[in-house]
Amino acid sequence: MDYRILIDIASWAFLVYAVVICSGYTFAALFSFLEIKEYKRIYNLPSEEVAMLQSSTLPPVSILAPAYNEEANVVENVRSMLTLNYPSYEIVVINDGSKDNTLQRLVETFSMVKDESLRYNSIPTQEVRGVYTSTIKAYKNLTVIDKANGGKADALNAGINNCKHDLICCIDVDCILENDALLKLVKPFLNNEKTVIASGGIIRVANSCIIEDGRIIEVRLPDKFVARAQILEYFRAFLMGRMAWSRLDGLLLISGAFGMFDKKIAIEAGGYNHKTVGEDMELLVRMRRMMRNKKIPYTVGFIPDPLCWTEVPQQWKVLHRQRNRWTRGTMETLWMHRKMLFNPKYKVLGMLSTPYWMFFEWLAPIIEFFGILFIILLYVLGFLNWTIFLSFFALVYFFSVLYSITAIFFEEYSFQQYKKPKYIFRLIGTAFAEPLFYHPFVMWAAIKGNIDLIRGKKTWGAMSRTGLSNPKK
Amino acid sequence: MEQIYENIYYNDWEWIVKLNILVSFVLILLSLILILFILYLRLFKNSRNLKKAEHYSRLSDFINNYLFDPDFDETETENFKNNFLKTNLQKKITTKEILIYNQNFKGEANDSIKKLFFSLDLDNIVFKDLKSLKWHRRTRGLYTVSSMGIKIQESLAVKLLNDKRSEVRLQALLYFIKLSQKYPLNFLYRLEEPLTIWQQVYLEDALKKYEEQVPDFSKWLTHKQQSVVIFCIKQIAVFNQYENIDQVMPFLESPEEELKRAAIRCMRKIGHEEAIDVLLTNFATESTEIKKEILKLITQIGDFNQLQTLSGLLTGNDEEMKIEYLKAEEHFLK
Numbered sequence: 001m002d003y004r005i006l007i008d009i010a011s012w013a014f015l016v017y018a019v020v021i022c023s024g025y026t027f028a029a030l031f032s033f034l035e036i037k038e039y040k041r042i043y044n045l046p047s048e049e050v051a052m053l054q055s056s057t058l059p060p061v062s063i064l065a066p067a068y069n070e071e072a073n074v075v076e077n078v079r080s081m082l083t084l085n086y087p088s089y090e091i092v093v094i095n096d097g098s099k100d101n102t103l104q105r106l107v108e109t110f111s112m113v114k115d116e117s118l119r120y121n122s123i124p125t126q127e128v129r130g131v132y133t134s135t136i137k138a139y140k141n142l143t144v145i146d147k148a149n150g151g152k153a154d155a156l157n158a159g160i161n162n163c164k165h166d167l168i169c170c171i172d173v174d175c176i177l178e179n180d181a182l183l184k185l186v187k188p189f190l191n192n193e194k195t196v197i198a199s200g201g202i203i204r205v206a207n208s209c210i211i212e213d214g215r216i217i218e219v220r221l222p223d224k225f226v227a228r229a230q231i232l233e234y235f236r237a238f239l240m241g242r243m244a245w246s247r248l249d250g251l252l253l254i255s256g257a258f259g260m261f262d263k264k265i266a267i268e269a270g271g272y273n274h275k276t277v278g279e280d281m282e283l284l285v286r287m288r289r290m291m292r293n294k295k296i297p298y299t300v301g302f303i304p305d306p307l308c309w310t311e312v313p314q315q316w317k318v319l320h321r322q323r324n325r326w327t328r329g330t331m332e333t334l335w336m337h338r339k340m341l342f343n344p345k346y347k348v349l350g351m352l353s354t355p356y357w358m359f360f361e362w363l364a365p366i367i368e369f370f371g372i373l374f375i376i377l378l379y380v381l382g383f384l385n386w387t388i389f390l391s392f393f394a395l396v397y398f399f400s401v402l403y404s405i406t407a408i409f410f411e412e413y414s415f416q417q418y419k420k421p422k423y424i425f426r427l428i429g430t431a432f433a434e435p436l437f438y439h440p441f442v443m444w445a446a447i448k449g450n451i452d453l454i455r456g457k458k459t460w461g462a463m464s465r466t467g468l469s470n471p472k473k
Numbered sequence: 474m475e476q477i478y479e480n481i482y483y484n485d486w487e488w489i490v491k492l493n494i495l496v497s498f499v500l501i502l503l504s505l506i507l508i509l510f511i512l513y514l515r516l517f518k519n520s521r522n523l524k525k526a527e528h529y530s531r532l533s534d535f536i537n538n539y540l541f542d543p544d545f546d547e548t549e550t551e552n553f554k555n556n557f558l559k560t561n562l563q564k565k566i567t568t569k570e571i572l573i574y575n576q577n578f579k580g581e582a583n584d585s586i587k588k589l590f591f592s593l594d595l596d597n598i599v600f601k602d603l604k605s606l607k608w609h610r611r612t613r614g615l616y617t618v619s620s621m622g623i624k625i626q627e628s629l630a631v632k633l634l635n636d637k638r639s640e641v642r643l644q645a646l647l648y649f650i651k652l653s654q655k656y657p658l659n660f661l662y663r664l665e666e667p668l669t670i671w672q673q674v675y676l677e678d679a680l681k682k683y684e685e686q687v688p689d690f691s692k693w694l695t696h697k698q699q700s701v702v703i704f705c706i707k708q709i710a711v712f713n714q715y716e717n718i719d720q721v722m723p724f725l726e727s728p729e730e731e732l733k734r735a736a737i738r739c740m741r742k743i744g745h746e747e748a749i750d751v752l753l754t755n756f757a758t759e760s761t762e763i764k765k766e767i768l769k770l771i772t773q774i775g776d777f778n779q780l781q782t783l784s785g786l787l788t789g790n791d792e793e794m795k796i797e798y799l800k801a802e803e804h805f806l807k
Binding site: 041042044045046052054055056057058059117118119120122187189190191192193264387388391392394395398399401402405406408409412413416421424428 | 496497500503510515667678792800
């Protein structure tokens with residue numbers, strides 16, 4: 001066969017893929033817009049939140065916060081959680097075998113003593129060395145579990161085993177929650193005729209924001225390009241991606257940084273899987289799969305309010321590790337649940353969600369990478385038509401810029417968190433630079449994630465953070 | 474089409490370059506339009522906020538004069554209506570503010586506020602809202618009429634009570650309770666849709682604020698909607714209606730787990746020990762969740778002898794129940 005025909009076939013294959021992916025994104029944007037519009041109407045309705053906060057009918061919630069080497073901030077973070085607006089909740093901090101003084105800091109600050117009560121372990125975990133409760137009445141809703149190191153999934157499972165309430169809210173201990181975060185996240189569980197197995201919210205970037213007493217006082221845009229690019233990524237992922245999937249009831253992921261689950265169903269599904277680094281996605285997929293197999297009508301809730309703020313990596317090296325892990329987590333989950341793929345039995349999940357994750361999330365960077373290699377090959381062989389190449393490059397570039405600007409528009413239309421006008425211009429500027437200077441790096445991290453998974457890498461990789469201290473005003 | 478096919482066949486890619494350039498220009502144009510739209514949105518929101526602040530300040534002065542200035546002239550109301558209630562935004566803000574005053578003032582001032590609401594013809598907007606095809610307007614309309622204590626046609630209220638949107642239904646439920654003189658829950662007879670827990674929370678709150686006699690919840694223990702029955706069982710405990718215990722007792726043997734759980738919790742809150750003996754009879758065949766509820770009931774209102782009748786749990790295979798039993802035992806032996 002003439003190799004020119006092979007080149008033609010490859011060119012057409014890349015083109016078709018690009019058209020499919022662009023159409024997918026366009027549909028996601030349309031669905032998201034409808035969902036945001038609907039939510040805005042609900043958001044603007046008159047409500048009597050005070051009534052809710054005084055009600056004994058609201059179900060109590062257990063907040064599970066795994067901590068590993070968090071000595072520096074853990075006390076402040078727990079204090080901030082203790083002031084959340086919700087009538088009844090407990091905080092369970094799981095010290096996952098920290099090598100620093102995380103446990104001692106908690107025990108000393110909150111006057112905690114070992115609680116020898118009997119407990120049933122529904123899910124097997126690494127050894128629990130002790131459960132601590134406070135002797136001070138004001139902290140009676142705080143529990144600390146000290147256990148041998150087993151990773152985030154194992155720590156959360158220990159939390160599930162030892163918490164009291166039927167709804168669990170799994171968070172990252174260093175996240176900043178909005179005061180009414182629990183009240184908003186619990187709503188889907190209570191205001192639905194179907195069984196709600198989980199609900200999630202939007203995660204926002206806290207870098208450079210002004211924080212006081214563990215609360216965001218002023219939202220600021222980070223100076224570093226890498227952090228700003230991630231803000232755009234989060235806009236796209238949450239305001240466009242997950243909003244659309246929520247409308248279709250096809251959500252496969254509730255962020256590990258902030259999500260609420262029905263404890264009974266989570267236990268029935270087997271709890272968090274410690275064999276994957278994408279434990280948050282894997283648990284939700286497994287829960288959904290179980291409900292579908294049991295033919296129980298159910299749904300997953302999603303709240304577009306900015307309820308949880310997190311620090312994103314500002315160092316390229318740390319970002320690389322994070323994206324590498326996310327890729328491995330996605331790949332592992334898709335492989336574990338490969339039977340769902342294109343399986344009409346799972347309806348939207350089988351026919352849309354899992355194919356989307358496979359083609360748009362997992363395969364996209366790989367195909368993109370091979371696309372670049374293909375261009376290099378054409379150039380080396382002297383077949384590269386520069387006019388055609390540049391025209392395609394312009395097309396893809398302007399599409400990604402438009403997509404990011406649409407995400408900024410959605411943010412402006414919905415919550416308008418970045419109040420200063422200069423922030424808008426800087427975000428628009430970032431939208432133009434991001435496809436050239438940020439995206440290739442993220443793509444490479446994903447490729448490395450694939451390679452690492454094939455090589456059998458299972459570790460999380462250290463996620464050093466600079467800390468959410470206040471920048472100079 | 475034929476031309477394109479021929480071009481592809483002969484590897485003439487010029488057409489695609491033209492297409493790419495064209496689409497790129499369209500994308501650039503769309504990006505620019507969107508940027509302009511973002512800027513417009515920002516300006517629009519800022520200007521709206523300014524208008525809001527301006528109207529709030531003017532409105533606040535007007536209402537304070539209306540309420541407290543002895544020289545207030547009725548023509549001022551007419552002037553305000555003609556000059557400052559022209560746009561939808563102004564009407565919305567005015568309604569919202571009047572609702573706040575209505576909530577905060579009692580007695581004569583409250584009557585005056587209500588009078589002002591009608592003088593400004595805001596009731597006409599509300600009635601339009603109630604009949605609107607848009608669900609959020611219907612919700613807003615219902616909220617306003619129930620807050621202001623305005624009666625609407627019974628048939629319309631019942632229609633909204635069974636609206637397809639839960640937000641509208643919630644406001645309709647509250648409307649019925651707030652405007653009822655004697656029988657705040659009689660609307661339950663006409664409720665076709667199930668009550669969500671979210672709605673139940675609001676209902677409970679409204680009932681706690683209800684100034685007349687609290688209804689007898691046992692009337693609805695035979696309701697066709699299970700959620701209504703569960704709500705009533707809960708309220709029997711919340712409002713300590715001891716006289717209704719006998720009517721709740723049969724639910725301890727209900728085949729529906731949710732009903733049974735609600736009944737056990739009701740017994741626990743009310744402290745009705747006789748329930749324990751009934752529950753112990755069928756203990757072995759209950760689900761784990763119900764068994765846990767029964768153990769909790771014994772721990773709170775029962776005695777050690779009743780617990781000991783379940784000591785068989787210790788020799789069983791269910792590890793979780795063994796631990797639950799031991800925890801209960803620990804409670805009595807402490």
